[in-house]
Amino acid sequence: MAESTRRGVPVATVGRLPGYLRALTTLAEQGRRSVSSDELAALAGARSAQVRKDLSHLGSYGVRGVGYDVSRLCEQISAELGLSEDWPVIIVGMGNLGRALAAYDGLATRGFRVVAVADRDPDVVGTTVEGMPVVRLEDLDPLATPVSVGVITTPGEQAQSVCDQLVALGVHSILTFAPGVLTVPEGVDVRAVDLGTELQILAFHQHQRLLARAEAETGVVS
Amino acid sequence: MAESTRRGVPVATVGRLPGYLRALTTLAEQGRRSVSSDELAALAGARSAQVRKDLSHLGSYGVRGVGYDVSRLCEQISAELGLSEDWPVIIVGMGNLGRALAAYDGLATRGFRVVAVADRDPDVVGTTVEGMPVVRLEDLDPLATPVSVGVITTPGEQAQSVCDQLVALGVHSILTFAPGVLTVPEGVDVRAVDLGTELQILAFHQHQRLLARAEAETGVVS
DNA sequence: CTCTGTGAATGTGTTCACAGCG
DNA sequence: CGCTGTGAACACATTCACAGAG
Numbered sequence: 001m002a003e004s005t006r007r008g009v010p011v012a013t014v015g016r017l018p019g020y021l022r023a024l025t026t027l028a029e030q031g032r033r034s035v036s037s038d039e040l041a042a043l044a045g046a047r048s049a050q051v052r053k054d055l056s057h058l059g060s061y062g063v064r065g066v067g068y069d070v071s072r073l074c075e076q077i078s079a080e081l082g083l084s085e086d087w088p089v090i091i092v093g094m095g096n097l098g099r100a101l102a103a104y105d106g107l108a109t110r111g112f113r114v115v116a117v118a119d120r121d122p123d124v125v126g127t128t129v130e131g132m133p134v135v136r137l138e139d140l141d142p143l144a145t146p147v148s149v150g151v152i153t154t155p156g157e158q159a160q161s162v163c164d165q166l167v168a169l170g171v172h173s174i175l176t177f178a179p180g181v182l183t184v185p186e187g188v189d190v191r192a193v194d195l196g197t198e199l200q201i202l203a204f205h206q207h208q209r210l211l212a213r214a215e216a217e218t219g220v221v222s
Numbered sequence: 223m224a225e226s227t228r229r230g231v232p233v234a235t236v237g238r239l240p241g242y243l244r245a246l247t248t249l250a251e252q253g254r255r256s257v258s259s260d261e262l263a264a265l266a267g268a269r270s271a272q273v274r275k276d277l278s279h280l281g282s283y284g285v286r287g288v289g290y291d292v293s294r295l296c297e298q299i300s301a302e303l304g305l306s307e308d309w310p311v312i313i314v315g316m317g318n319l320g321r322a323l324a325a326y327d328g329l330a331t332r333g334f335r336v337v338a339v340a341d342r343d344p345d346v347v348g349t350t351v352e353g354m355p356v357v358r359l360e361d362l363d364p365l366a367t368p369v370s371v372g373v374i375t376t377p378g379e380q381a382q383s384v385c386d387q388l389v390a391l392g393v394h395s396i397l398t399f400a401p402g403v404l405t406v407p408e409g410v411d412v413r414a415v416d417l418g419t420e421l422q423i424l425a426f427h428q429h430q431r432l433l434a435r436a437e438a439e440t441g442v443v444s
Numbered sequence: 445c446t447c448t449g450t451g452a453a454t455g456t457g458t459t460c461a462c463a464g465c466g
Numbered sequence: 467c468g469c470t471g472t473g474a475a476c477a478c479a480t481t482c483a484c485a486g487a488g
Contacts, residue, residue, distance in 0.1 A: 012479060014426050018419040022401060036447065045403040048447095049481055056449055064448045064487045081422050082429025089421070096322030103318065106401060106418045111425065149424060172431065173424035175417075179244060179328060181267035189427045191420050195397075196328045197240040198413050199311070200303050202371060202395035203333065204236050205411045207304025209394065234457055258469065270469095271459060278471055286465045286470045 009080065013054045019044040020051070021077045027070050036067035083111035090147040090171070092162050093154035094119040094134055097177060101151060102130045116145050120158070137162065142169045152176040163190075231302065235276045241266040242273070243299045249292050258289035305333035310368060312393070314384050315375035316341040316356055319399060323373060324352045338367050342380070359384065364391045374398040385412075 023043035027035055037048040037055075044051070055062065060076045062068040078084060089112050091098050101107075102117055117129050118137040125134050140147075150166035152159050152174065159178035166174060167188055174190045176182055179197075182190050245265035249257055259270040259277075266273070277284065282298050284290040300306060311334050313320050323329075324339055339351050340359040347356050362369075372388035374381050374396065381400035388396060389410055396412045398404055401419075404412050 010479070014423060015419075017426075018416070018422040019403075021422070022418075038447085043403065047481075049483095050479095052448060053450080053480080062448050065446045066488075067447070081426045082432075083422065083425060085429075087421075087425055087428075096318045096325065100318030100322060101417060104417060106416075107421070110418045110422065112418075112421055148428060149421065173428045175420050175424060181241075181265065187431065189424055191424055193415055193420060194240070194328075195323060195326060196244075196332045196334075197237075198397050198415060199309075199329070199334055199371065199395075200240040200243070200305065200332065201236060202397060202411055202413055203305060203309055204239075204303045206309075206370065206395045207307075209409065210304075232457070260469085269459075271461095272457095274470060275458080275472080284470050287468050288466075289469070 009057045013057050014081075016044065016046060016050075016054055017077050017081055019046070020054070021074065021081070024070055024074045024077070028074060032070050034063070034067045034069050035073075037062070040068070078111070081111075086111045086113055087149050087173075088113055088115040088145075088147045089149045089151060090114070090116040090118060090140070090145075090166070090169075091151045091153060092118045092137055092166070093152060093158075094121075094124050094129055095153060098151075098153040099129055101153065102132070112149065115147060116140060120154075137165050137169075140169065147171055149173045149175070152178055154178060156180050231279045235279050236303075238266065238268060238272075238276055239299050239303055241268070242276070243296065243303070246292055246296045246299070250296060254292050256285075256289045256291055257295075259284070262290070300333070308333045308335055309371050309395075310335055310337040311371045311373060312336070312338040312340060312362070312367075312369040312388070312391075313373045313375060314340045314359055314388070315377075315380075316343075316346050316351055317375060320373075320375040321351055323375065324354070334371065337369060338362060342376075359387050359391075362391065369393055371395045371397070374400055376400060378402050 020040060023040055024035070037051040041048040041051045055068065058076055058080050060068070060073060089107065091102055091114060094117055098117065102114055107114060114132070117132050117134050118140065119125055119134050120136060125136050127134050147169060148171060150171040152162050154162055156178040159176055159180060160182060163174060163176070163182045163184060167184060172188050174182065174184065174188065176190065176192050177194070179194045184190055242262060245262055259273040263270040263273045277290065280298055280302050282290070282295060311329065313324050313336060316339055320339065324336055329336060336354070339354050339356050340362065341347055341356050342358060347358050349356050369391060370393060372393040372395070374384050376384055378400040381398055381402060382404060385396060385398070385404045385406065389406060394410050396404065396406065396410065398412065398414050399416070401416045406412055
């Protein structure tokens with residue numbers, strides 16, 4: 001971790017930029033011209049000081065006494081996130097989760113385009129999902145269909161081998177929904193989303209609340 | 223943020239405990255008795271010093287010169303995460319994503335049980351998913367079917383109203399896959415997983431790599 | 445007088461490096 | 467010896483508070 005991110009945008013800030021961008025897009029659709037850090041903070045679930053500091057990292061110009069120009073800021077953030085080019089995405093694993101993601105319109109509207117879907121089940125290969133033919137990953141021609149982002153929605157056991165194949169295809173960004181750690185060469189970026197992990201974190205907090213309440217009732221705490 | 227977590231377990235540590243637990247479960251299945259911080263770190267994608275510090279927060283006893291007792295540590299972590307009790311989960315939104323989660327066996331094996339599935343589409347209500355009847359959220363009787371964790375897989379526009387209904391049902395932990403910020407009363411915990419956000423973060427890093435390479439080639443950097 | 449931009453202060457998380465137990 | 471547990475050092479992130487632009 002602790003990547004330098006070239007022109008010094010902190011990773012924590014990067015993690016919030018998509019949220020700001022979403023809020024700004026909504027505002028733009030409503031025809032709003034400018035927005036204050038306070039308002040943007042409320043929309044994105046952050047504090048105003050944080051918004052200002054985050055935006056200051058991209059050297060963005062707000063106007064003192066007024067706020068930020070909505071469309072200008074949209075462009076700034078999009079540029080910073082690299083959303084001007086649009087990224088070809090492949091989804092591997094055509095179970096319910098893979099199909100859900102293939103159909104998700106939040107992708108197209110945010111600079112991503114699903115260009116291929118793959119599975120290894122012979123009964124599924126050859127059918128179409130969202131108008132795209134399901135192929136075997138082995139059969140994909142990286143020259144005919146270049147991909148730069150891979151999404152893995154297969155069961156956990158297959159994840160590492162799928163990952164290796166994606167890397168061989170030239171994918172440098174991988175999003176996996178399979179539990180477990182993926183090993184990748186230098187220069188390949190992996191993000192993992194795991195339902196189990198998320199729920200366990202929620203369970204922890206709820207568990208703590210229950211313990212705290214029990215303690216309060218038995219009068220253990222001051 | 224910056225919750226105190228009662229007996230001082232840092233939030234960052236909590237976020238890694240599920241990963242350790244998964245690794246330990248695998249080890250236990252392989253019949254392994256003990257494990258070193260180095261090995262556990264490798265399996266969970268962390269550094270050994272981090273593992274040791276994290277585990278020290280739960281006051282766990284390792285054995286110097288040997289390592290940690292696998293089954294003992296599993297219990298410690300499970301207890302800390304509150305996985306001894308098992309949490310009743312409701313999934314709202316029976317699209318592909320909701321169905322995928324309802325079918326996901328990673329839940330049952332980790333202390334969660336899906337006790338109800340809901341949707342608002344009259345064509346879907348009354349059908350069964352994974353052996354459970356799909357109900358309307360309004361029709362759910364919280365006394366007959368208590369739920370403590372809610373998972374929202376509806377489109378974004380419905381997310382806030384679903385969220386409000388879940389809170390009214392007594393749910394204190396919510397996991398949402400809808401983009402956007404959910405407003406909840408004090409004491410309710412929300413975690414959001416958004417595909418778009420994750421992909422945008424990946425795009426940022428890949429974009430940076432490309433910029434860095436371009437810079438290197440034009441010889442701008444020292 | 446409002447709202448940005450930012451140094452300075454504070455808080456949190458990670459890594460180092462080593463004392464000390466088995 | 468090997469490996470844990472942990473203070474101390476460092477790195478990173480958030481929040482405060484205010485100077486200064488419009």
